[in-house]
Amino acid sequence: MVWLIPLQGTLLGMIVVVCVKQIPDPADPGALDPETRTLKRDVKLILDESDSYGVEMGLQLVDAAGEGEVRLVSMAPNNEVGGLRTALAMGAASAVLVSDEALAGSDALSTAKVLAAAIRRCEPDLVLTATESSDGYTGTVPVQIAELLGLPSVTFGKEIEVTDGVATVKRQTEAGFDQVECPLPAVVSVTAGVVEPRYPSFKGIMGAKNKPVDELDLAGLGIDPATVGWSGARQEITDVAVAPARDAGQVVHDEGDAHERILAFLDDLKVL
Amino acid sequence: MGISKIWVFGEATDAGVTASTLELLTKAHQLADTVEVVMSGDAAAVAGVLGAHGATAVHTIGPIEGSLGGPRIASAIAGAVEAGTGPDVVICSTSYDGRDVAGRLSAKIDRPVITNVVDLVADGDRLLGSEPVFGGTTDVTTGFTDSGTAIFLVRPKSFVAEESGGGPAEVIEIAVGDLGDTGSATVKERFVEESSGPKLDEAAIVVSGGRGLGDADKYEMIETLAKLVKGAPGASRAVVDAGWVPYSYQVGQTGKVVKPTVYLACGISGATQHLVGMKGSANIIAINKDEEAPIFGIADLGIVGDVHKVLPKLIEALEARG
Numbered sequence: 015m016v017w018l019i020p021l022q023g024t025l026l027g028m029i030v031v032v033c034v035k036q037i038p039d040p041a042d043p044g045a046l047d048p049e050t051r052t053l054k055r056d057v058k059l060i061l062d063e064s065d066s067y068g069v070e071m072g073l074q075l076v077d078a079a080g081e082g083e084v085r086l087v088s089m090a091p092n093n094e095v096g097g098l099r100t101a102l103a104m105g106a107a108s109a110v111l112v113s114d115e116a117l118a119g120s121d122a123l124s125t126a127k128v129l130a131a132a133i134r135r136c137e138p139d140l141v142l143t144a145t146e147s148s149d150g151y152t153g154t155v156p157v158q159i160a161e162l163l164g165l166p167s168v169t170f171g172k173e174i175e176v177t178d179g180v181a182t183v184k185r186q187t188e189a190g191f192d193q194v195e196c197p198l199p200a201v202v203s204v205t206a207g208v209v210e211p212r213y214p215s216f217k218g219i220m221g222a223k224n225k226p227v228d229e230l231d232l233a234g235l236g237i238d239p240a241t242v243g244w245s246g247a248r249q250e251i252t253d254v255a256v257a258p259a260r261d262a263g264q265v266v267h268d269e270g271d272a273h274e275r276i277l278a279f280l281d282d283l284k285v286l
Numbered sequence: 287m288g289i290s291k292i293w294v295f296g297e298a299t300d301a302g303v304t305a306s307t308l309e310l311l312t313k314a315h316q317l318a319d320t321v322e323v324v325m326s327g328d329a330a331a332v333a334g335v336l337g338a339h340g341a342t343a344v345h346t347i348g349p350i351e352g353s354l355g356g357p358r359i360a361s362a363i364a365g366a367v368e369a370g371t372g373p374d375v376v377i378c379s380t381s382y383d384g385r386d387v388a389g390r391l392s393a394k395i396d397r398p399v400i401t402n403v404v405d406l407v408a409d410g411d412r413l414l415g416s417e418p419v420f421g422g423t424t425d426v427t428t429g430f431t432d433s434g435t436a437i438f439l440v441r442p443k444s445f446v447a448e449e450s451g452g453g454p455a456e457v458i459e460i461a462v463g464d465l466g467d468t469g470s471a472t473v474k475e476r477f478v479e480e481s482s483g484p485k486l487d488e489a490a491i492v493v494s495g496g497r498g499l500g501d502a503d504k505y506e507m508i509e510t511l512a513k514l515v516k517g518a519p520g521a522s523r524a525v526v527d528a529g530w531v532p533y534s535y536q537v538g539q540t541g542k543v544v545k546p547t548v549y550l551a552c553g554i555s556g557a558t559q560h561l562v563g564m565k566g567s568a569n570i571i572a573i574n575k576d577e578e579a580p581i582f583g584i585a586d587l588g589i590v591g592d593v594h595k596v597l598p599k600l601i602e603a604l605e606a607r608g
Contacts, residue, residue, distance in 0.1 A: 046419075046424075046426075051426075063527065121398045122389075122392075122398065122399060122401070123392050123397075145533070145540075146540050148559075151401075151402065151540050152399065152401040152402065152439075153380070153385045153389075153401065153540075154388055154389035154392060154401060154439070155389070157385065157386050158389045158392055160389075160390075160468065161357075161393035161468060164466050164467055164468060165467060166468055166469065166470045166471040167356070168354070168471050169356075169386055172532065182474075186532065186534055187382060187476070188485070188534070189476070189478045190477040191476075191477050192476050193475040193477065194354070194471050194473050195471065195474050196472075205532070206533060206540075207527045207529040207530075207531075208529070208533075246398075247398060248397075248431055248432050249428050249429065250431050251427065252427045253416075253425075253426070253427040254424060254425070254427075255427075256424060256425075257423055257424060261584075262584060262588070263585060264586070264587055264588065265577075265582050265585070265588035265589075266587075266588065267589075268573075268592070268595065272596045272599075273599040273603055276571055276589070276596075277600070277604075279586075279587050280515070280548065285515070285547055285548055286515060286604075286607075
């Protein structure tokens with residue numbers, strides 16, 4: 015399945031679509047629903063911090079281009095917009111939100127199918143994502159989206175510059191980084207910490223309430239419910255078990271000699 | 287009954303085949319009748335080591351020069367699957383390129399990926415993958431319900447690489463299909479960042495720093511200490527998110543999994559996100575001001591103290607030893 019995106023004319027400036035996930039607060043670790051064996055989703059959702067870097071980078075790229083806007087796409091149960099409002103308050107112009115009961119149980123591929131269809135409607139020059147979500151962390155969605163849209167991708171981007179329809183991306187590697195050139199439109203995933211996400215201003219927060227959020231269901235996107243959610247997963251959880259626990263050892267208070275304890279510990283292990 | 291054919295995505299650098307590729311081959315060899323590798327580049331140069339770890343054949347798409355491998359390898363595998371000559375199972379390492387291959391392939395052949403796997407178990411003629419969730423307190427095992435190609439992304443260090451005595455793998459060329467625009471990203475230049483010590487996921491000692499260091503300048507103590515013990519510096523997600531160090535330093539659920547002989551956690555409280563990435567370490571030492579920090583729940587030696595006092599003394603003592 016490949017959808018072709020027509021490259022948006024430059025009349026509108028640069029359109030950057032940022033995929034954002036709204037997740038339960040990571041400070042609250044969550045639980046599995048004992049019946050469905052998927053993550054319980056009955057708590058208020060916030061913007062995944064991992065996605066705030068993509069939002070910031072998108073805003074900076076649009077600023078550098080001089081014209082254009084950041085559009086958000088998200089998939090969430092129950093038309094949840096809490097996290098989207100945060101990104102809109104940072105400066106994104108609009109959002110497409112996909113909610114549908116048939117999306118329950120969606121895995122990464124289902125999610126990518128939905129996001130790809132939503133992205134198509136935004137006619138982007140560039141699609142930004144995080145490298146992985148904080149709660150599901152499969153890390154496959156960015157490239158799955160790229161493949162579904164027939165676009166090139168550069169994953170683990172640390173820096174992006176756009177000149178004349180070409181993105182130059184510093185891509186994290188094991189040894190350092192690669193400087194990669196990629197014609198637009200393209201999908202780039204952004205690693206955490208590479209830009210400092212701005213705090214929404216009071217004006218931004220107030221303005222975000224009136225920004226357009228286009229709420230769609232699967233029918234609106236033209237996606238067959240049988241290809242996503244539980245029916246699209248084609249997987250089953252065969253076992254859920256408690257992992258073997260690791261015991262705590264000795265805990266001591268530093269009386270000015272803690273470094274000696276550490277050295278003695280390392281000496282015993284003969285690792286120095 | 288059993289799994290007949292597994293393909294492992296093979297990764298190699300100038301230094302040879304990556305450790306995680308050999309780990310995956312070793313495990314695959316225990317699980318399937320036939321284990322083969324699919325990769326780019328000069329397969330003949332590595333056919334010996336791949337064969338020794340259980341691969342009987344290596345399919346190569348040939349040299350790719352400055353192109354990114356993900357779309358090309360995925361296209362080659364998808365072509366084989368569509369022609370009926372492909373594997374039952376494809377296994378990639380959770381590496382930068384491994385995720386590209388698995389994600390691209392998944393969308394191409396419309397098959398989901400079972401991700402973050404730390405153990406693989408045969409269940410009749412299908413393979414199950416086990417994944418730690420909730421900070422490693424729970425293991426969830428997942429399998430496919432139908433007989434289509436199964437794709438797994440497996441975390442490095444999940445298995446121990448061992449030779450099984452096989453001869454060199456047979457080198458077979460495999461074709462890449464039409465990529466359209468998907469293959470148009472090109473590497474213009476490669477930069478190697480200064481790193482005198484061992485790699486984070488291969489080091490015998492890992493010294494990691496967290497928020498407790500206070501500010502970015504203080505991370506230097508972690509680098510110094512790591513160098514003195516011939517280890518690798520690591521970091522918690524909080525300091526990576528703050529931009530103190532790059533993503534490649536991150537230990538945890540969304541980062542690297544490390545299993546060193548000694549893990550020294552400095553100013554790290556031990557969020558579940560972090561514990562998943564280091565609780566497999568043979569020995570854990572933790573220094574933290576907060577007595578209640580969860581890191582002390584898994585530390586073999588816990589120091590309740592100030593990293594700004596303990597680390598300078600530790601550095602001084604190690605320097606004195608020369």
